[in-house]
Amino acid sequence: MAPGRPYVVGERGPELFVPTAAGRVEAGLPGGVREVRVAITVNAGGGDAAGAMRQSARQVARAVRAALAEE
Secondary structure, eight states: OOTTOOEEEOSSSOEEEOOSSOOOOOOOOTTOOOOOOOOOOOOOOTTOHHHHHHHHHHHHHHHHHHHHHOO
16 A cells, blocks of 8 residues: 555445555454444535545544554
8 A cells, every 4th residue: 555545445335545654454463353443534525525635644544543553
């Protein structure tokens, strides 16, 4: 995954994920899989969703990292 590049994700409908750093997706975590849910709402008016996502990218990444770090 490349930083700043949007990816369409979502199990229950399309969502955009824009990472702030390069990374990868790995399956089969040691010790089993745990479900982590992160709900983020970005309010963008007048068709400026892309701009709103760019402005929120770091905040979104921090929220995801914090959710994954919780035990």
